[in-house]
Amino acid sequence: MDLFELSQTLFGGNARRDTAQTVTAVGATDSTDGSAGLWLDADVTPAEGAGDVDETIVVVPTSPSVAAGDDVIVTLVGDGPLKTPVIMANPGSGDRQQSQITSAATLAAAAQAVAEAVSQHFWHDGNGAHVTEVTQDEWEDAGDPNYHSGPNSLWNSAGMLFRDGLTNLLALVAGLNPGVVIYDGLGNNADNVTASFDASGVRIGGKVPANDSDGAAVQFFDADEDNGSDLSAFLTHEYTPDPDDPGQRIEREVVLNSRVTDDGESVDTDSHAYTTLRLLKQLWYGITDPNEQFTYAESTLEATAQYGVGTANETTSQAIVRASGTTIDNWGSSKVELLADALGVGEDEGHIDYVTMPQVFVSLARPSATYTGSNSTATASASGWQLTWFNTEVATHNAGHLGITFSNGIITATEDVTLQISGNMYWTSGNAGQYGIGIFTGTTVGNGTEYSTFTYKSSSSGQVSVAMPPRLFTLTSGNSLCVGRNQINGSVYRNGTNLSWLTIERVG
Amino acid sequence: MTDWADLTRTDRIVVEQVSPTNLDAAMGTLDGVELGGSSLSWGYYVDSRVTGKLTVMGEGWRRGSALRVTHQVPEWGYSRELGTFIVTNDAATRTRGGWSYELDLQSTLYGLSTDLLVRPWAISANAMALTAARQLVEAAGRELVADGANDYRLKSTKVITVGTSRLSALFALADMANDRLDVDGHGRVVLAPYVPPSAKVPTLTVDLGDPRGVALDGVKRTTDWLKMPNVAAVSYTYNSGGKQQQINASATVAASSLLAHSARGYTVTDLHELSEMSPATAARAQQLAAQYLTNDGVEHVEWTLSTTYLPITAGDVVDLVVHDGADEYRGARRCLVKTCELALGDMTMALTLKETTSGEEE
Numbered sequence: 001m002d003l004f005e006l007s008q009t010l011f012g013g014n015a016r017r018d019t020a021q022t023v024t025a026v027g028a029t030d031s032t033d034g035s036a037g038l039w040l041d042a043d044v045t046p047a048e049g050a051g052d053v054d055e056t057i058v059v060v061p062t063s064p065s066v067a068a069g070d071d072v073i074v075t076l077v078g079d080g081p082l083k084t085p086v087i088m089a090n091p092g093s094g095d096r097q098q099s100q101i102t103s104a105a106t107l108a109a110a111a112q113a114v115a116e117a118v119s120q121h122f123w124h125d126g127n128g129a130h131v132t133e134v135t136q137d138e139w140e141d142a143g144d145p146n147y148h149s150g151p152n153s154l155w156n157s158a159g160m161l162f163r164d165g166l167t168n169l170l171a172l173v174a175g176l177n178p179g180v181v182i183y184d185g186l187g188n189n190a191d192n193v194t195a196s197f198d199a200s201g202v203r204i205g206g207k208v209p210a211n212d213s214d215g216a217a218v219q220f221f222d223a224d225e226d227n228g229s230d231l232s233a234f235l236t237h238e239y240t241p242d243p244d245d246p247g248q249r250i251e252r253e254v255v256l257n258s259r260v261t262d263d264g265e266s267v268d269t270d271s272h273a274y275t276t277l278r279l280l281k282q283l284w285y286g287i288t289d290p291n292e293q294f295t296y297a298e299s300t301l302e303a304t305a306q307y308g309v310g311t312a313n314e315t316t317s318q319a320i321v322r323a324s325g326t327t328i329d330n331w332g333s334s335k336v337e338l339l340a341d342a343l344g345v346g347e348d349e350g351h352i353d354y355v356t357m358p359q360v361f362v363s364l365a366r367p368s369a370t371y372t373g374s375n376s377t378a379t380a381s382a383s384g385w386q387l388t389w390f391n392t393e394v395a396t397h398n399a400g401h402l403g404i405t406f407s408n409g410i411i412t413a414t415e416d417v418t419l420q421i422s423g424n425m426y427w428t429s430g431n432a433g434q435y436g437i438g439i440f441t442g443t444t445v446g447n448g449t450e451y452s453t454f455t456y457k458s459s460s461s462g463q464v465s466v467a468m469p470p471r472l473f474t475l476t477s478g479n480s481l482c483v484g485r486n487q488i489n490g491s492v493y494r495n496g497t498n499l500s501w502l503t504i505e506r507v508g
Numbered sequence: 509m510t511d512w513a514d515l516t517r518t519d520r521i522v523v524e525q526v527s528p529t530n531l532d533a534a535m536g537t538l539d540g541v542e543l544g545g546s547s548l549s550w551g552y553y554v555d556s557r558v559t560g561k562l563t564v565m566g567e568g569w570r571r572g573s574a575l576r577v578t579h580q581v582p583e584w585g586y587s588r589e590l591g592t593f594i595v596t597n598d599a600a601t602r603t604r605g606g607w608s609y610e611l612d613l614q615s616t617l618y619g620l621s622t623d624l625l626v627r628p629w630a631i632s633a634n635a636m637a638l639t640a641a642r643q644l645v646e647a648a649g650r651e652l653v654a655d656g657a658n659d660y661r662l663k664s665t666k667v668i669t670v671g672t673s674r675l676s677a678l679f680a681l682a683d684m685a686n687d688r689l690d691v692d693g694h695g696r697v698v699l700a701p702y703v704p705p706s707a708k709v710p711t712l713t714v715d716l717g718d719p720r721g722v723a724l725d726g727v728k729r730t731t732d733w734l735k736m737p738n739v740a741a742v743s744y745t746y747n748s749g750g751k752q753q754q755i756n757a758s759a760t761v762a763a764s765s766l767l768a769h770s771a772r773g774y775t776v777t778d779l780h781e782l783s784e785m786s787p788a789t790a791a792r793a794q795q796l797a798a799q800y801l802t803n804d805g806v807e808h809v810e811w812t813l814s815t816t817y818l819p820i821t822a823g824d825v826v827d828l829v830v831h832d833g834a835d836e837y838r839g840a841r842r843c844l845v846k847t848c849e850l851a852l853g854d855m856t857m858a859l860t861l862k863e864t865t866s867g868e869e870e
Contacts (some may be wrong), residue, residue, distance in 0.1 A: 040630050040667075045643055047634035048661065058632040058665040081680045082631070082666040 031066040035059050062087035128156025413475035432461045513720040519855045520580040525573040531695040540565040544853035550822035551847045558591050560613035589693030615691045621675035629668040637685040645697050657699040660685035705844040706864040708825040715829040724814040731809045737778035738767040740801035742793045744782040757793035759801040808866040817855040
């Protein structure tokens with residue numbers, strides 16, 4: 001093991017102390033990740049791909065901390081011609097600590113000078129250096145009327161603390177996690193921190209009192225700060241519901257708002273525009289039943305984009321997209337409702353854009369108590385059947401998307417589709433095998449024998465209730481799907497749980 | 509067709525003088541070479557790889573010039589550069605009114621072994637070993653050929669201290685990259701992937717029984733089987749509670765072995781006195797003893813023989829076919845050409861062949 005010392009100079013300096021026998025470093029970079037760069041007075045084979053700047057730097061591992069320009073002692077380890085340099089000691093760090101002590105003393109002297117200039121008192125105790133309005137003796141004398149009074153700045157190795165008496169106002173924290181902490185001036189606990197800034201993050205806002213209807217932790221105002229409508233960003237804080245108000249609605253709301261108006265009251269001429277993104281989660285706590293703590297939740301995403309090119313207060317186009325949460329319908333199925341709306345004024349008519357729905361549920365039922373269809377008039381038989389969509393408007397569109405049309409009790413494919421159909425079929429009378437579901441070629445029905453193609457059918461006569469598990473039906477374009485025999489002389493009821501209804505889902 | 513068993517060919521040795529600083533620049537043929545007193549030697553385990561000596565009558569050698577020795581067979585159109593050398597000694601003798609010179613020839617690698625770094629050389633972490641090797645060689649005015657050589661990215665910075673020879677630094681870099689350092693016939697430094705002799709493909713067969721064979725009489729075999737240990741022992745001494753304690757263990761070859769005491773009548777012990785052993789248990793000592801015995805169990809067999817000229821050099825692998833003698837050493841013996849000395853006068857070669865099963869030497 002060879003041991004020799006590398007000398008160095010500060011960057012840009014020209015004082016150079018050559019004590020080394022073998023290798024001379026002309027400076028070291030700050031250490032990171034246990035290594036530091038050395039400028040060696042040696043021939044250097046640079047790292048592959050290194051630029052010109054780095055060509056004379058070699059990176060060596062270091063155990064002590066190294067700052068740019070430090071004296072370091074390098075030990076070469078290893079047998080054979082190729083030895084590994086390691087920084088084992090850093091005499092320069094001693095100088096650095098001395099330098100830090102010197103700067104701290106300079107700073108303290110400057111503080112003292114300032115304190116004296118403004119008739120403050122500068123003194124120190126076990127906690128550190130203090131600048132106060134009163135002398136140290138008064139500060140420490142509990143019987144003195146000035147005890148703990150007045151502002152106090154406390155400086156020590158942990159940082160600086162500005163206090164009112166002993167109540168923290170502002171802390172500038174040094175040490176391992178340096179940062180700034182702002183207190184509310186009411187106490188020194190963690191709850192009293194209203195803002196903090198450090199490397200791990202920024203926190204703004206403290207504990208919000210219960211039932212504070214405002215509930216805002218952070219509010220951003222524009223210049224016209226008295227006008228709430230000019231709030232440009234609004235982040236609410238959840239707050240504790242009032243136990244005396246069981247029906248209370250709790251809102252969590254995020255509003256990002258940007259608008260340009262003349263006075264905040266009315267929208268003027270042709271220069272106004274605003275956008276709003278509003279995320280709202282509303283909770284109702286119904287505490288009337290002690291066992292039922294949560295009864296309803298709804299989330300709303302509401303986006304509004306509005307612009308105007310017309311006259312004042314006229315909206316030429318507005319689009320609202322609203323997605324509602326899951327609700328429960330009468331059939332025990334879930335639905336997702338997606339609405340699109342457009343308002344049009346003037347020449348620029350609104351238009352509707354639909355969003356593809358992954359699943360559509362329909363209710364196929366014959367609401368009338370009695371049906372007497374005719375063997376030859378399929379059209380007439382249709383009047384008793386009803387295709388119920390949850391929303392007519394969406395249904396109209398999405399029936400097309402499903403690739404089917406529904407007419408006269410017959411589903412006709414307008415393209416090649418595979419439908420998954422399940423549900424319940426119920427008839428009051430008829431023969432075995434004549435009730436069910438099957439595929440027909442073309443749309444012709446009514447010859448009385450179509451039931452022979454049923455792939456799912458009743459196995460008994462009389463009053464029949466068929467609960468069909470999900471089944472796949474593949475239709476080529478133009479083919480039809482018929483539910484039930486069309487010349488039924490019996491009745492189809494929608495009565496209690498004995499309903500006829502089907503759920504149709506396109507799966508291919 | 510190059511039939512090396514055909515001794516009717518014409519062997520011609522040409523010695524050229526080349527510029528010592530530019531081995532591509534030829535400066536004419538060296539006259540007065542006395543081939544009878546001249547030879548070239550290759551050694552697989554020799555650092556300079558190839559050396560030679562040349563006897564020259566008269567003042568034909570231009571002082572300082574390098575010499576290139578080429579072997580030609582005119583009727584085959586065959587020509588091969590046997591080596592390009594620097595001259596490291598030129599002892600002159602005056603006899604019967606004329607001067608003759610005994611020139612000592614060394615490969616260009618020798619010139620790198622005497623070239624010591626006078627400034628430290630730092631190879632940065634993430635630098636490539638071949639880049640550093642090329643810098644080392646080219647700074648000495650030589651050419652490095654490293655096509656196909658393994659390269660290696662240094663994981664940490666390395667420093668080569670003042671006083672280290674370029675050659676030892678090159679060997680260390682070659683080891684790091686798993687390359688073998690060599691020199692070609694043109695005097696260029698060569699790095700190529702290291703292949704252990706046991707993995708090499710034989711270049712030719714030397715059949716001692718072939719009537720047209722190239723092997724001359726005087727085949728000699730040496731083996732160390734009579735010196736091989738039949739017992740390996742471990743003795744570990746340590747301090748425990750202020751007392752000196754010892755753990756001893758030994759392993760012995762099987763009674764059926766030719767090395768066994770029952771076969772040789774004596775014991776050769778390989779004793780390892782350890783001051784460090786972990787864990788310090790009798791079981792570990794026994795395990796180590798068995799391991800040492802296994803390592804000791806490699807027999808080193810070498811053959812020396814003379815042949816007519818063959819186009820082989822140290823580092824090549826040949827099959828030596830032995831038809832008679834002791835049963836253990838008959839058959840095709842796969843051997844590394846360990847050394848090879850070519851007498852330029854009669855074009856005979858003295859070969860030392862080491863069986864590849866004998867392992868590598870340091």
